Amino acid sequence: MTKLKTFLTAIFCVVRCILFPGTKIVVASGIKSQAREVIEKIDDMRKDSPNMAREISDLKTGANDSKVEFHNGSWIKIVASNDNARGKRANLLIVDEFRLVDLDVISRVLRKFLSTPRQPKYLNKPEYSHLKERNKELYLSSAWYKHHWSWDRTKAYVSNMIRDKAYFVCGLPYQMAVKEGLLDIEQVRDEMSEGDFNEISWSIEMECLFYGESEKAYFKFEEIDQNRTLPFPLYPPHFYKKLPKQNTLKYETKKDGEIRLLTADISIMGGSKNDASVFTIIRLIPNKNGYQRQLVYMESMEGGHSSTQGIRIRQLDTDFECDYIVLDTNGAGVSIYDALVTPLIDIERGLTYDPLTCLNDERMAARCSYSDAQARIYSIKGNIDLNSEAAMSLKDGFRKGKIVMPVNEQEGRGLLQGVTGFSKLQVEDKVEFEKGYVQFSLFINEMINLENISKDAKIKLQESGNSRKDRYSSVAYGNYIANQLERELLADSSSSDEDYNFFYSSF
Known part of the structure; x- marks a missing residue:
């Protein structure tokens, strides 16, 4: 609109x-x-x-x-x-x-x-x-979320309008654009039938409706949205080759002590609104409190054969110089794991990826028959306790500002327009750059649609309506492993301090 x-x-x-x-x-x-x-x-x-x-x-x-x-x-x-x-x-x-x-x-x-x-x-x-x-x-x-001041301002203007003051408020929903021939109805139908169609984003952008999360929502929009502070996502290196060499937007190599996670929530069968594999790249940047979690890249894949998804995981693993792969190995994820623990031939890139194995589960590690395979896969088998801990720690991470991600897509488009050479790209390439922002808006929409249905101290989250939680699961499990790595980092730091103090006092 x-x-x-x-x-x-x-x-x-x-x-x-x-x-x-x-x-x-x-x-x-x-x-x-x-x-x-x-x-x-x-x-x-x-x-x-x-x-x-x-x-x-x-x-x-x-x-x-x-x-x-x-x-x-x-x-x-x-x-x-x-x-x-x-x-x-x-x-x-x-x-x-x-x-x-x-x-x-x-x-x-x-x-x-x-x-x-x-x-x-x-x-x-x-x-x-x-x-x-x-x-x-x-x-x-466009409309937005009801926690924002724009909703209060809109209500105030409507109130003055109906009291016959010199105010006027109107909405221009997508039906008007269709009626005037500015938007094709078949395009609308196709978009609404897509597997990753998001009803919240549609109602906000196309129907002029402000959105407020349910009272039962476990995650609140405001506490998540305030952490959208990164100006740019981190894209795969080949994205940057589409831009002139003298532009300021470049692939960022790893910092000292940085750990990168590729975390995957898996689906094999596509076609359902609640079925998609999601791959997320998380940068763990060390600081005095442990690790800042930077959610820098996310993509989704509708279904796909296990070997196809395995190859895509290894492509992203290579592109982003990842240290570990966090994989949901319940259900369909086992077939992806089995693909990763064997050599994978990437015809598209002309590469053969060496097998990997699991580092946190002996039974899963035993599924790999290659003795020289690198142990770089964290196997996640969700259960009530693990899922509850993952949900609580993710909520806590957002509240404390430990988790950050790219700004919203409107701000992102403005920032991309300022990148040298971006305006001259093909439309398809521009869309690929913009998806780096849109994916995280979809992630937030998933989160605020999750309701806590547990009646005890454990957190059990359930989607409302036809919404999904693939992106949430990908990030929640990645953050769960980030917590473990953070504890190891802080323990090592504490041990080093104790060793130094002991040596100093003895001297």
């Missing part, structure tokens, strides 16, 4: 500037490139409209100088949504994707632009003095 929103906003701005000479419009956004899209849309429209083109004296779409100027003195300019925007003046303020803008910036900076209203000369005549104008504010956004 972003295209429809931007299209209507561009038309409104042009009409306003032409019919009301001397109008000053400022467009701000949580992402500056998003605000620039209004100017770009006007540029597209004037190419097909000679009448519009005659009204415009200058138009620029540069990253740092986007504006439209009209012969009648009206103009449209873009500003950043931060303290540096102070001092601007406008008759009309448009804040695009306003939920991404800090509320304090809106109140202290952006709304202060609206000082002196437009002063047409006819107001100097007594008979027209009653026609003075008010400055206007226009806030645009």
